[in-house]
Amino acid sequence: MYGGGNTFEGIQTESLQEDPVKLAAFEARIDRGEKIEPVDWMPQLYRKQLIRMIEQHAHSEIIGALPEGTWITRAPGFKRKLALMAKVQDEVGHAQLLYSAAETLGKSREAMIDDLISGKSKYSNIFNYPAYTWADACFISWLVDAGAIVNQLANAKGSYGPYCRALERICAEESFHLKYGHHCVIYLATGTAQQRQMFQEAINRWWTPMMHFFGPADRISTHTQVLMKWKVKMSTNDDTRNQFLDMYIPKIWELGFTIPDEKLKKNQETGRWDYTEPDWEEFKRVINGDGPCNKERLEVRRIAEERGRWVRTALQSPKAAYIMPLA
């Protein structure tokens, strides 16, 4: 579950001089629609941005499992518990696949996990918000997952082979998540007045983070253009957000819920959605650590790390040594 927002900032590129011949061959390969593999030459910027993106994606899977994971014991009924457990396991498994893909670019798994726990690496900002009620968990399962799937399907057509292969597997496993989430929401929507109110309140709480999820509007910089040319970034944040609104606003309205944004409507001339810009100051503040759950999320992750240490110690064997995976 990864929104792709705020991924492509903050790397100085001016100092990265690349061999023009190798660069031309690299770009020609991408233009031909071929994938880039770990053994191939690649520009430093490409490598850095991919590590950053895949690593953030992996962290988002791990942290994204936390707000939903807390609802397993309180999910209504045995079947919902089973399904939610399977979904949370899936998300954690996806992190494993993504860490493997990122490792082929030269950053070790332990370094990534260290950077998550120390707060150096980011993850999808939306998981810094709390899931107060079952309806919040349903909102995440349906709509946050839907947003992530829009993004992941686009990224699966990117240029880096190991990432694309991981995403194909992830998208296949996620096919049930979205249906499950929608099913949960239909049950709330067609239930009692109180159930309907619960879900309406969840929408009201989550709408701003959901709009943040796809990231701020891209500045059209040469940087963004290069990343799009190299098929690292597959579409602009605004395009992804618009695609999500196109697919899911009608489904939310169909259930008789409202979106807390009076300006939200499809512009018939442009074919795109008009909406109130969400508060991007809040986005910046939360992603930089000052959100309702940032500390708790990292703390839970760290507790898991501490508690799991004995397992790793027990398994420790001098025979195995670390080397980079092959593909």
Added chain:
Amino acid sequence: MKSLDPRVNRLPVVGTAGNIIPKAALDQFGTFEVFVQPKEGKPFQHEGAVHAPDLEMAYVLAKETFTRRFTCTSLYVTDTRDVYISPTTEGSQNVYTLIEESATQNNTKSSFEIYHLLKRGKQHQHIGTVEASTPEEAMFIAKQQFSSDKMVYNVWAIRTNTIRFTTPEEKDLWNTLPEKKFRDASDYKGGDKLKSFLERQS
């Protein structure tokens, strides 16, 4: 901190929230390559890698990571260091044109599993088994036995006795999949409920 997460409130806290103690220095396990057979009769293909302390744990972790859902009938793993790799070619150059007869040969032969990369962006696929004394010789024999008109861009050779295979008794590991309907998109039919709701509204 008052948390919505029972794990945070209920359990003894190791550190202080927000004051994160750095964990122990790099203690990374080795990597093992995972090969999966998607269907009975299909060749095994490379899927990715897992970190594990030994071959047996690698097998267990590979099963969890790569064989969720209906995508597997069998699986095996091997230490990444036991995979011998040819150069990688591209375009119209077949990698077998680069593989020459090996000078070092002796009489103690063992069997090697051979894998081909047929298309860039795809996975390596198992193509067959050869008897050879060294990995270099195994690749040369593979050239004689398995090279055809098909372009091959990369060859892997793995000594068969370094692979942790799935035993016949373990095959039922994947038999539980069909029971787990709750992980199947087709099990979530809300259409009727939604339809009658919409009819009541209108």
